[in-house]
Amino acid sequence: MKTAFVTGANRGLGLEFVTQLIKENFLVIAGCRNPESAHNLLTLLPPEDIIRIDVGDSGSIDQAARIIEEKLPSIDWLINNAGLGYDNDGSLATVSADSMIESFTVNALGPLMIVKALCPLLKSYSLVANISSKMGSVEDNGSGAYYSYRTSKAALNMISKNLSLELLAQQIIVLNMHPGWVITDMGGKNAPLTPEESIRGMIGVFKKAILADSGKFLDYNGQVIPW
Numbered sequence: 346m347k348t349a350f351v352t353g354a355n356r357g358l359g360l361e362f363v364t365q366l367i368k369e370n371f372l373v374i375a376g377c378r379n380p381e382s383a384h385n386l387l388t389l390l391p392p393e394d395i396i397r398i399d400v401g402d403s404g405s406i407d408q409a410a411r412i413i414e415e416k417l418p419s420i421d422w423l424i425n426n427a428g429l430g431y432d433n434d435g436s437l438a439t440v441s442a443d444s445m446i447e448s449f450t451v452n453a454l455g456p457l458m459i460v461k462a463l464c465p466l467l468k469s470y471s472l473v474a475n476i477s478s479k480m481g482s483v484e485d486n487g488s489g490a491y492y493s494y495r496t497s498k499a500a501l502n503m504i505s506k507n508l509s510l511e512l513l514a515q516q517i518i519v520l521n522m523h524p525g526w527v528i529t530d531m532g533g534k535n536a537p538l539t540p541e542e543s544i545r546g547m548i549g550v551f552k553k554a555i556l557a558d559s560g561k562f563l564d565y566n567g568q569v570i571p572w
């Protein structure tokens with residue numbers, strides 16, 4: 346049975362990842378900040394497979410890694426999905442150092458520290474999927490704003506590329522993903538994609554991924570996104 350660990354699994358895209366991975370017969374460990382109030386997750390998984398992780402807190406990451414090591418011999422798919430966005434930092438007048446630092450800590454540093462902590466469980470052909478965003482693309486940025494979100498995802502893009510190079514010798518595949526614009530708390534109600542469509546697309550991309558794809562920035566359909 347293949348195994349997966351998903352962060353930010355209590356709602357939005359993370360919850361849909363868990364839903365579909367269970368249907369794909371994965372043994373899923375779901376990470377979230379407050380397992381006791383993760384009611385939707387608790388309808389999908391037993392409480393012991395839902396573990397506490399705040400991806401902005403390195404102590405919490407290390408604690409979660411120790412629990413996962415006790416549960417799983419290895420991880421086939423490590424999905425760094427948790428993320429946050431501020432919409433109040435759209436201009437020089439409103440951007441704050443705090444929002445920049447928190448976004449970097451959660452959106453960029455979190456995935457890096459999770460890969461570091463869980464590296465002993467990654468093996469040949471394990472997949473690390475970092476859920477980034479097209480908003481982190483410098484080339485695609487035609488409208489500006491969202492200083493903290495854009496810069497933290499751009500940092501994650503570089504982290505994904507670096508990881509792909511460092512982990513190549515161990516034959517670990519690292520993908521940097523844009524899920525599309527999706528209806529969630531973050532994406533809002535006007536987004537054109539449902540979580541079901543986005544995750545179905547991304548799981549299809551993950552299944553087809555080969556070592557030559559490692560380090561690519563792809564959307565949910567497998568199309569290459571410019572850096």
Ligand SMILES: NC(=O)c1ccc[n+]([C@@H]2O[C@H](COP(=O)([O-])OP(=O)(O)OC[C@H]3O[C@@H](n4cnc5c(N)ncnc54)[C@H](OP(=O)(O)O)[C@@H]3O)[C@@H](O)[C@H]2O)c1
Nearest residue numbers: 353357358378399400401427428478526527529530531532
């Ligand atoms: N929706 C879109 O259109 C879209 C587009 C591009 C990229 N993305 C990316 O896709 C990923 C999932 O987004 P979403 O749309 O599902 O967002 P969402 O509905 O806002 O859910 C965000 C998830 O991340 C978790 N999270 C936030 N900070 C965390 C922390 N410090 N530690 C642990 N978990 C934390 C949240 O947990 P709590 O419930 O505890 O807050 C929640 O589970 C994010 O990385 C986002 O940047 C989304």
